[in-house]
Amino acid sequence: xxxxxxxxxxxxxxxxxxxxxxxxxxxxxxxxxxxxxxxxxxxxxxxxxxxxxxxxxxxxxxxxxxxxxxxxxxxxxxxxxxxxxxxxxxxxxxxxxxxxxxxxxxxxxxxxxxxxxxxxxxxxxxxxxxxxxxxxxxxxxxxxxxxxxxxxxxxxxxxxxxxxxxxxxxxxxxxxxxxxxxxxxxxxxxxxxxxxxxxxxxxxxxxxxxxxxxxxxxxxxxxxxxxxxxxxxxxxxxxxxxxxxxxxxxxxxxxxxxxxxxxxxxxxxxxxxxxxxxxxxxxxxxxxxxxxxxxxxxxxxxxxxxxxxxxxxxxxxxxxxxxxxxxxxxxxxxxxxxxxxxxxxxxxxxxxxxxxxxxxxxxxxxxxxxxxxxxxxxxxxxxxxxxxxxxxxxxxxxxxxxxxxxxxxxxxxxxxxxxxxxxxxxxxxxxxxxxxxxxxxxxxxxxxxxxxxxxxxxxxxxxxxxxxxxxxxxxxxxxxxxxxxxxxxxxxxxxxxxxxxxxxxxxxxxxxxxxxxxxxxxxxxxxxxxxxxxxxxxxxx
Amino acid sequence: xxxxxxxxxxxxxxxxxxxxxxxxxxxxxxxxxxxxxxxxxxxxxxxxxxxxxxxxxxxxxxxxxxxxxxxxxxxxxxxxxxxxxxxxxxxxxxxxxxxxxxxxxxxxxxxxxxxxxxxxxxxxxxxxxxxxxxxxxxxxxxxxxxxxxxxxxxxxxxxxxxxxxxxxxxxxxxxxxxxxxxxxxxxxxxxxxxxxxxxxxxxxxxxxxxxxxxxxxxxxxxxxxxxxxxxxxxxxxxxxxxxxxxxxxxxxxxxxxxxxxxx
Numbered sequence: 034x035x036x037x038x039x040x041x042x043x044x045x046x047x048x049x050x051x052x053x054x055x056x057x058x059x060x061x062x063x064x065x066x067x068x069x070x071x072x073x074x075x076x077x078x079x080x081x082x083x084x085x086x087x088x089x090x091x092x093x094x095x096x097x098x099x100x101x102x103x104x105x106x107x108x109x110x111x112x113x114x115x116x117x118x119x120x121x122x123x124x125x126x127x128x129x130x131x132x133x134x135x136x137x138x139x140x141x142x143x144x145x146x147x148x149x150x151x152x153x154x155x156x157x158x159x160x161x162x163x164x165x166x167x168x169x170x171x172x173x174x175x176x177x178x179x180x181x182x183x184x185x186x187x188x189x190x191x192x193x194x195x196x197x198x199x200x201x202x203x204x205x206x207x208x209x210x211x212x213x214x215x216x217x218x219x220x221x222x223x224x225x226x227x228x229x230x231x232x233x234x235x236x237x238x239x240x241x242x243x244x245x246x247x248x249x250x251x252x253x254x255x256x257x258x259x260x261x262x263x264x265x266x267x268x269x270x271x272x273x274x275x276x277x278x279x280x281x282x283x284x285x286x287x288x289x290x291x292x293x294x295x296x297x298x299x300x301x302x303x304x305x306x307x308x309x310x311x312x313x314x315x316x317x318x319x320x321x322x323x324x325x326x327x328x329x330x331x332x333x334x335x336x337x338x339x340x341x342x343x344x345x346x347x348x349x350x351x352x353x354x355x356x357x358x359x360x361x362x363x364x365x366x367x368x369x370x371x372x373x374x375x376x377x378x379x380x381x382x383x384x385x386x387x388x389x390x391x392x393x394x395x396x397x398x399x400x401x402x403x404x405x406x407x408x409x410x411x412x413x414x415x416x417x418x419x420x421x422x423x424x425x426x427x428x429x430x431x432x433x434x435x436x437x438x439x440x441x442x443x444x445x446x447x448x449x450x451x452x453x454x455x456x457x458x459x460x461x462x463x464x465x466x467x468x469x470x471x472x473x474x475x476x477x478x479x480x481x482x483x484x485x486x487x488x489x490x491x492x493x494x495x496x497x498x499x500x501x502x503x504x505x506x507x508x509x510x511x512x513x514x515x516x517x518x519x520x521x522x523x524x525x526x527x528x529x530x531x532x533x534x535x536x537x538x539x540x541x542x543x544x545x546x547x548x549x550x551x552x553x554x555x556x557x558x559x560x561x562x563x564x565x566x567x568x569x570x571x572x573x574x
Numbered sequence: 575x576x577x578x579x580x581x582x583x584x585x586x587x588x589x590x591x592x593x594x595x596x597x598x599x600x601x602x603x604x605x606x607x608x609x610x611x612x613x614x615x616x617x618x619x620x621x622x623x624x625x626x627x628x629x630x631x632x633x634x635x636x637x638x639x640x641x642x643x644x645x646x647x648x649x650x651x652x653x654x655x656x657x658x659x660x661x662x663x664x665x666x667x668x669x670x671x672x673x674x675x676x677x678x679x680x681x682x683x684x685x686x687x688x689x690x691x692x693x694x695x696x697x698x699x700x701x702x703x704x705x706x707x708x709x710x711x712x713x714x715x716x717x718x719x720x721x722x723x724x725x726x727x728x729x730x731x732x733x734x735x736x737x738x739x740x741x742x743x744x745x746x747x748x749x750x751x752x753x754x755x756x757x758x759x760x761x762x763x764x765x766x767x768x769x770x771x772x773x774x775x776x777x778x779x780x781x782x783x784x785x786x787x788x789x790x791x792x793x794x795x796x797x798x799x800x801x802x803x804x805x806x807x808x809x810x811x812x813x814x815x816x817x818x819x820x821x822x823x824x825x826x827x828x829x830x831x832x833x834x835x836x837x
Contacts, residue, residue, distance in 0.1 A: 072760065075777060232656070289595065306631025311606030315598065464763075471764045530580050531587030537580055541595050548599050552630060560633065566654055 035105060035422055035516055036114040040121055042423050044101025045416060047129055048094050049499065052409075055089035056495045058082045063448070063488030068469040068478040076465035080145040083463070085136060087148030090404075092167050093132045095254040098412050099208070100124065100174040102257045103201050105419060107178060109516040110195040111185045117177045124177070127170030135163025143571040147463065149247065150215075150223060152239040156570045158227040161219050168212050175209040178202050193528045196280055197264040197518045203284040204256030206539060207249060210546070211292060214245025226567045233564035237304030238557040244295030245550060252291040252320070254404055258411035259283065262331050262364060265418050268519035269360035272338025277521035279330045281532045286323035289541045290316050293549035297382045301391045304563075305553050310384060312549055317382040324375060328368060335364075337522065359434040363414035366442040370406035374399060377453060392463075395456025398449040405491075406445040410438060413498055420505055421513040428505040433497060440494035448487030451480035647711040649808045651703045653782035658698035661735035669736025672729055679717065685743045689792040695742030700784040701734035704808075712808040742837070745788040749835040755828040757821070765820040770829060782810065787836035794830040802826075 035041065062082050064070055108115055115121060137159065138144040144156030182194065182202050194202075222239045225231045263280045267273055274280065296313035299305050336350055344353025355361050377399040380386045390396065420428050428434070455477045460467070469478040531537055557563060583589045611617055611625040619625045627634075673684075676693075680686055684694030693701060707713040708722035709730070725733075756762075758776060761769035770776070773783040786794065800806035801818035809815055818826075 077777070232654070289591075304631070306629050308603070308607035308611065308626070308629025309631065311610060311629075312599070312602040315602040315606070319598070466760055466763070468760065468763055473764050529587055530578060531585065531591070534580065537588060537591065540581075541591065545595065545599065548603075556631065569655065 034112060034114075035108050037104060037108065037118055037121070038423050040115070040118065040125070041101045041105045041419075043125055044097045044104070045419075045423070047125075048097035048101065048412075049416070049502070051089045051097070051132065052094045053495060053499060055086045055094065056492055058086040059090075060488040060492040062086065063485040066465060066467065067481045067485035069482050069485055072466050077142055077145060079465035080147070081139060081142050084145050084147050085139045088135055088139065088164065089132070091148045091250070092164060093128065095257075095404075095408070095412075096167060096171045096208075097128060098415070099204060099253065099257050100128070100171060102260070102415055102419075103174060103178055103205060105423075105516070106197045106201045106260070107181045110197040110201075110518060111181065113185065115177070116181050116184050120173055121177055124170040124173030127173070128167050131163045131166025131168075131170060133163070134166060135160050138163075141571075145570050149243060150218070150239070152218075152223060152226075152234045152236045153565050153567045154570055155223060155226045155234065155567045158224070161223055161227055165216070165219055168216060172209060172212070175205040178205040193525045194533050195518065196274075196277055196521070197260055199281055199533070200256065200260045200263065200284045202535065203288045203538075204253060204260070206535060206542075207256065207288050207291060208253040210539075210542060211246050211249035211253060214242045214247075214295070217245075218242035232567055234567050235557065235563045236565055237302065237563060238554070240299060240302060241296070241305060241550070241553055241557060244298045245292075245546075246295070247298050248295040248317075249291045251400070251404065252287050254408050256284070256287070257415060258367065258408045259287075259327060261411045261415050261418075262327060262367075264518040265415065266331060266360055266364045266519070267334040267338065268517060269418060270335065270338040270355050270358055272334055272341060272519075274519045274521040275330045275333035275337060277523070277525050278528065278532060279326055280521075281528075283323040283326045283330070285532070285538050286326075287320070288535070288538045289545065290319045290322075292542050293545040294320065294382075296549070296553070297387070300384055300387045304557060307384075309549065309553050314382055314384050316545070316549065318379070321375065321379065324371070328371070331364070331368065334519075335361075357431065357435070359417050359431060359438060360414050362435055363410050363417075363438050366438060367407045367410045367414075370402055370410070370442065370445060374403035374407055378403065390456050392461060393456035394452045394460045394462050397462045398452030398456060401452070402445060402449040406442070406449070410441050410445075413438065413441070416498075416502065419516070420502065421511070422516045424506060425510050425512060426505055426508040427511045427513070428501060429508065430501050430504050433501050433504075437494050437497035437501060440490055440497065444487050444490030444492075444494055446487070447490060448484045451484040451487075455480045646807060649703065649707050649712040649810060650710060651706050651810075653699060653703065653810065655781045657781065658702060658731070658734060658738075661698055661738060665732045665735040666739045667736075668728075669732035669734070669739075672725075672733050673736050675721070676733070683743065684737050684740045685788075687746070689790045691793050692743070692745070692789055693737040694740035696737050696785055697779075698731075698734040698738035699782060701737050702730050703782060705730040705733065707808040713806060742785070742788060744837045745790070745834050747791070747831075747834050748788070748837065750837060752832060752835045755825070755832055757825050757829060758832060762820070767817050767820055774833075786833040789833055791830040791834040794833055795826055798826045798830070 062079065065072075065074075065079060104115055104121060135144075138157035139160060141157075144160035146154045146156040146160070178201060182198060185198075186194065218239050222234055222242070226234050263274060263283075267275075294313050294317040296305055296310055297317050300310055335354060336344075338355075339350035339353045342353050342355070344350030377395070381390065381396060381399055417428060417434055456462075458477055460474075460477055460481075467474055467477075467481070469475055469481075578585050581588060607626045607629045608622055611619060611629045612622075617625075617628060619628060673680075679688055679690040680693050681688075684696075685692045704713065705722050705725060706727075708715065708718045709725060711719070722730075754771070754776065757767065758770040761767045761772070770786075772778050773780040774786045775783075779785075797806065798814075798818045798821065801809065801814045802821070804815065807815060821829075
């Protein structure tokens with residue numbers, strides 16, 4: 034039963050509005066730095082736009098989706114109204130106001146530091162305050178998810194926690210802990226400089242703190258997608274989830290090993306020892322494990338659904354799947370993009386292979402394919418699936434949905450494959466201008482133009498998505514019934530306490546963080562003379 | 575749910591997960607901190623402890639004796655973005671008196687047609703740094719070096735404050751309509767040349783970069799050539815030498831004419 038529909042809808046609508054604006058900026062960026070556009074303006078505008086695009090897509094959009102979806106899961110899976118409704122609204126307004134507070138200085142050109150902050154660059158104070166408000170708002174959600182689970186457990190001591198809620202709370206704990214890194218960086222290092230109390234900053238330590246957040250944040254974005262794989266997809270295609278325990282183990286593995294791996298973003302940084310880079314690399318490799326488990330379980334669930342529909346043969350069952358169903362299509366396209374993006378990721382995280390692609394467009398291609406592709410396409414699917422239950426009207430533009438999903442997939446492939454390629458040719462990322470007339474760069478001109486076309490396809494798909502939702506808003510009222518999650522093949526009656534609680538896994542998560550980050554952070558904090566002068570963005574230098 | 579205590583080695587989930595996690599962490603640490611560094615002969619490690627320290631990133635004090643010292647004086651001025659931003663009136667007044675002896679080349683109002691640099695309206699930090707470099711010998715000029723040699727630190731601060739206080743005067747070749755050369759707006763990325771404008775004012779102004787508008791073209795050209803040949807080397811971290819070395823003679827002519835024509 035969804036009782037707080039307005040709360041959930043508010044999160045989703047704000048998320049998709051922010052997404053729409055950031056998508057336009059993204060397409061514009063693709064265009065202006067491509068050979069299709071003759072360079073004719075201040076590059077600062079480009080960095081302003083990149084900062085706004087990254088902050089909106091990285092902090093605001095997925096956070097709101099995770100929060101809104103999380104509240105929906107809490108009510109639908111636990112079958113009781115949300116505890117702390119007022120707090121949830123307070124969290125929502127913190128995120129909304131924070132997003133505006135952060136975006137004003139960015140649009141004024143006072144905080145073009147990119148969403149990854151990049152000290153010693155320091156932007157306007159209000160940019161960081163806005164980001165902190167977004168994070169604090171999301172921490173309210175983390176607390177509420179934990180409280181709602183505890184309240185349910187108290188009343189149902191002998192029942193296993195529903196899978197959707199278990200995964201949801203795992204995602205919230207992951208975010209609660211991983212956001213600590215960036216929070217430490219902002220509060221103790223950047224804000225004193227932005228306030229003018231200090232004029233120097235330890236850029237190396239700041240980057241280590243940010244790496245604490247930077248990789249696991251991706252898994253926080255990924256968790257709603259994985260929840261949709263496990264708890265929406267099998268039900269939507271008329272099948273059953275292959276294994277409930279496998280699903281729980283996947284989310285537990287994310288919780289434990291997604292955290293202590295961020296230093297693989299710092300392979301080219303001198304302030305972290307090579308030994309710790311290797312250790313982080315090992316744990317990054319381990320994160321492939323829950324993804325492989327998931328791909329296996331989801332494919333097995335699809336096979337169950339297909340065979341129930343009369344599919345047969347070793348591979349013939351694939352044809353019998355309900356391909357007309359948007360959730361089926363979205364999941365399949367998502368898994369394809371996850372596959373390509375995952376393979377690229379294994380290259381990024383390998384110490385030696387990374388050296389050939391570090392800080393090139395390859396990396397931009399990689400995270401757009403994983404986040405923009407595999408993850409966001411499932412956000413669309415979640416919206417399509419949940420919308421009728423939220424607005425009490427049916428979404429019936431199925432043809433439009435399929436077109437939209439296909440365009441998103443094609444657009445993302447056309448955008449990111451050429452990016453990977455020019456990255457291998459050595460094209461650096463985060464640059465506003467490339468001299469394509471230069472013989473050394475001109476071979477990249479075609480690929481870059483192609484990826485700009487991909488950006489326009491993505492924009493078209495984004496517009497179609499909003500049209501589907503708006504058409505739903507105008508449809509006749511129809512009751513969608515209670516929102517249900519998929520049922521596992523073997524319904525768990527009694528499960529081990531380890532698969533039904535988080536204490537052990539949180540202890541391992543924090544323990545591994547201390548093992549992998551403790552020494553590098555302690556060393557940088559105690560070393561003298563590691564600060565460099567801050568570079569104030571937008572100020573006269 | 576199962577009544578078995580979670581945090582107990584009798585719980586197989588606990589012992590297996592903690593055991594496997596700790597095992598992987600220990601193996602990764604052994605490989606990353608001991609085995610891999612020792613496998614690299616180039617590191618010339620003396621033992622296991624040395625390997626661990628090296629791989630953990632413990633900084634080592636390098637022997638100062640072996641550092642190669644330059645055979646010329648380098649600038650000892652530390653530039654910051656806030657340097658000399660707020661001159662006081664007393665300093666400007668003292669500077670006006672001291673600047674009388676500069677007037678013969680730099681003009682009574684800080685502007686001259688003698689192709690010596692125009693100083694009116696120049697950032698105080700820039701003038702101060704150059705005077706300081708002439709005094710220490712980091713920059714050498716037959717006329718300027720003897721003048722600077724006798725100046726105190728306060729003298730240099732005052733003169734710099736005075737010239738930054740004077741209004742900028744456009745040159746006789748003022749022509750704001752002249753289009754900005756490409757090297758000024760976009761630089762030459764493949765030669766590692768940042769746009770001139772990203773430091774010298776058209777796009778952004780960075781600490782220590784002089785204002786070039788209205789500057790004598792002859793002077794700009796001479797300085798770029800001096801940077802390229804290495805005759806002048808008081809630029810911090812070789813910023814200008816690295817750029818000037820990769821500029822073509824045509825580009826040097828172009829930027830000199832462009833900046834002279836700017837206000």
